[in-house]
Amino acid sequence: MKYFNYLIIIAFGAMLIYASLGLPQRGPASEVASQETSIAGTVLPSAYYIKNAYRDANTPNMVTVVLADYRSIDTLGEEVVIFTAGLICYMLLWRKRKNAA
Amino acid sequence: MQHRIASPIILLVSRFITPYIMLYGFYVIFHGHYGPGGGFQGGAILAAAVLLIRIVNDPEVYEIHFKSSFGIPFGAAGVLIFFGIGFIAMVLGGNFLDYSYLPLVGLTQADVRSTGILLIEIGVAFAVMAILVSLYDNLLGEENV
Numbered sequence: 001m002k003y004f005n006y007l008i009i010i011a012f013g014a015m016l017i018y019a020s021l022g023l024p025q026r027g028p029a030s031e032v033a034s035q036e037t038s039i040a041g042t043v044l045p046s047a048y049y050i051k052n053a054y055r056d057a058n059t060p061n062m063v064t065v066v067l068a069d070y071r072s073i074d075t076l077g078e079e080v081v082i083f084t085a086g087l088i089c090y091m092l093l094w095r096k097r098k099n100a101a
Numbered sequence: 102m103q104h105r106i107a108s109p110i111i112l113l114v115s116r117f118i119t120p121y122i123m124l125y126g127f128y129v130i131f132h133g134h135y136g137p138g139g140g141f142q143g144g145a146i147l148a149a150a151v152l153l154i155r156i157v158n159d160p161e162v163y164e165i166h167f168k169s170s171f172g173i174p175f176g177a178a179g180v181l182i183f184f185g186i187g188f189i190a191m192v193l194g195g196n197f198l199d200y201s202y203l204p205l206v207g208l209t210q211a212d213v214r215s216t217g218i219l220l221i222e223i224g225v226a227f228a229v230m231a232i233l234v235s236l237y238d239n240l241l242g243e244e245n246v
Contacts, residue, residue, distance in 0.1 A: 056211060057211055058212050058215045059214075059215050059218060061136060064222075065218070068139070069218055073198055075221070075225065076198070079179065079183055079225050083176045083228055083232060085236075086176055086233075086235050089240070090235060090239050094239050
């Protein structure tokens with residue numbers, strides 16, 4: 001049974017590696033992820049971000065501009081998630097300290 | 102109430118190393134414009150510095166350093182900094198979180214957006230640090246106080 005489990009894990013890993021061979025390359029400009037319009041004709045944002053991040057926000061780090069400026073509502077949501085987790089932990093676990101020094 | 106007597110070497114090393122951890126945390130926050138870093142990472146490093154003081158010392162020492170009742174209010178303040186900057190931009194005529202409408206005179210529009218990014222990173226770092234410390238305090242519970 002133990003060896004059967006190992007066999008399942010190895011087979012699944014081999015399947016994932018085989019599936020990853022079909023992913024598109026990230027580098028070339030001719031790939032789908034780098035194009036300015038999608039197959040359906042809509043405008044894709046990634047090329048715009050790469051071209052205009054420094055001009056728009058005067059910040060050399062493109063990742064920061066995408067995270068905190070173009071997609072800032074997403075970052076606000078992440079922060080609210082962290083705050084909510086802390087608040088729930090506080091409500092579940094906090095007890096009034098009777099003999100506080 | 103049980104006093105843990107830490108080794109003097111641990112006390113001394115923690116006192117020596119904590120300011121540098123905090124300084125590195127601020128570096129990570131403010132260097133987020135130019136390299137890897139930002140509010141989440143810097144806030145976690147600042148929380149590591151505060152938690153080092155909490156692990157080594159007794160409550161009457163670390164309550165002076167960062168009061169355990171400050172965790173949730175400071176986290177709420179961090180979220181309010183982020184939300185408030187977005188809301189100010191919305192009140193002054195732009196979209197929500199459109200930093201180019203922030204009331205900073207004497208800067209170009211791109212510089213205003215850069216400053217807005219810095220301000221919200223500070224808000225994120227504030228919330229992450231306070232919430233991590235608050236989680237530690239709440240999970241520790243009553244018995245060590």
